[in-house]
Amino acid sequence: MQQENQNYKSGFISIIGRPNVGKSTFLNRVIGQKIAIMSDKPQTTRNKIQGVLTRTNSQMVFIDTPGIHKPKHKLGEFMFKVTKNTLREVDIVMLMVNAEQELGKGDEFILEMLEGNSTPVFLVVNKIDKVHPDELAKFINSFKDKYPFKEIIPISALEGNNVENLLATIESYLPEGPQYYPADQVTDHPERFIISELIREKILHLTREEIPHSIAVVIDKIKRDEENEDKIRVQATIMVERDSQKGIVIGKQGSLLKQVGTQARKDIEMLLGSKVYLELWVKVQKDWRNKQTQLRDFGYRE
Numbered sequence: 026m027q028q029e030n031q032n033y034k035s036g037f038i039s040i041i042g043r044p045n046v047g048k049s050t051f052l053n054r055v056i057g058q059k060i061a062i063m064s065d066k067p068q069t070t071r072n073k074i075q076g077v078l079t080r081t082n083s084q085m086v087f088i089d090t091p092g093i094h095k096p097k098h099k100l101g102e103f104m105f106k107v108t109k110n111t112l113r114e115v116d117i118v119m120l121m122v123n124a125e126q127e128l129g130k131g132d133e134f135i136l137e138m139l140e141g142n143s144t145p146v147f148l149v150v151n152k153i154d155k156v157h158p159d160e161l162a163k164f165i166n167s168f169k170d171k172y173p174f175k176e177i178i179p180i181s182a183l184e185g186n187n188v189e190n191l192l193a194t195i196e197s198y199l200p201e202g203p204q205y206y207p208a209d210q211v212t213d214h215p216e217r218f219i220i221s222e223l224i225r226e227k228i229l230h231l232t233r234e235e236i237p238h239s240i241a242v243v244i245d246k247i248k249r250d251e252e253n254e255d256k257i258r259v260q261a262t263i264m265v266e267r268d269s270q271k272g273i274v275i276g277k278q279g280s281l282l283k284q285v286g287t288q289a290r291k292d293i294e295m296l297l298g299s300k301v302y303l304e305l306w307v308k309v310q311k312d313w314r315n316k317q318t319q320l321r322d323f324g325y326r327e
């Protein structure tokens with residue numbers, strides 16, 4: 026621990042941006058696979074610590090902030106409120122955009138949400154490996170008057186270009202502070218939460234986000250298989266709101282659910298370091314988002 030070090034810096038960084046801009050890719054690059062799991066911590070809100078990067082002179086705690094979209098229901102409103110507050114409390118907001126994508130409604134919504142917030146906001150322009158430098162300059166110009174960004178930093182999260190510069194810049198903005206987490210701890214996600222997010226992510230990608238926020242994945246069971254000691258059995262229920270959504274998630278003759286299962290299983294095996302049997306169920310639970318009692322069941326608390 027380096028708590029005694031006067032010059033040590035630390036702080037919380039919230040990464041926001043539209044889906045598929047590269048937020049997870051960035052985190053995977055900087056945090057790597059060193060994901061150490063702490064289990065049995067109850068999940069209280071969806072503002073989760075996604076990763077902790079401990080360097081010689083600093084510790085950066087990256088937070089996931091969901092709810093960056095117009096709220097359409099109670100859960101949405103709740104997440105929106107949590108997010109707005111979080112963005113005030115963190116030390117840096119990283120707004121990530123895709124250099125190939127023009128400014129869109131989603132970005133405008135996020136920028137409105139940031140209005141009146143005194144937290145420094147970095148515009149991180151990702152996927153620069155995909156665009157010509159002239160295009161990049163035009164792209165940056167289209168964004169730069171939309172918000173008083175403290176920094177505009179182009180990167181390629183995939184190839185690593187300029188990522189070190191981004192980290193050094195983040196470091197320069199962080200206040201002096203303690204090492205909040207031990208150096209070998211890179212996330213405080215309970216396993217269940219990560220597993221449910223992994224499954225959810227596969228569904229969103231494979232359905233091309235046709236059913237974005239109306240699904241929840243509940244992990245029913247994680248236990249060692251009785252017959253096969255070297256395997257872990259994971260049972261999860263995918264909650265959807267309508268029969269039509271159930272159809273989408275299952276796919277023709279179960280094809281989509283099968284793909285979700287295969288892809289998620291591979292990730293879960295990496296995460297748990299063990300072979301995994303993954304059983305997925307799909308359940309229609311009408312209007313679950315508006316039921317406060319159920320919000321509690323799913324781990325959302327006010």
Ligand code: GDP
Nearest residue numbers: 044045046047048049050151152155181182183
């Ligand atoms: P998220 O939804 O913001 O977390 O986005 P992901 O990290 O899941 O990335 C979405 C897609 O963009 C994936 O296919 C990534 O491989 C790809 N991607 C992310 N960063 C880059 C990048 O810097 N360059 C390129 N070419 N692709 C990227």
Ligand code: K
Nearest residue numbers: 043044045048
């Ligand atoms: K996402």
Ligand code: MG
Nearest residue numbers: 045048049050
């Ligand atoms: Mg992601």
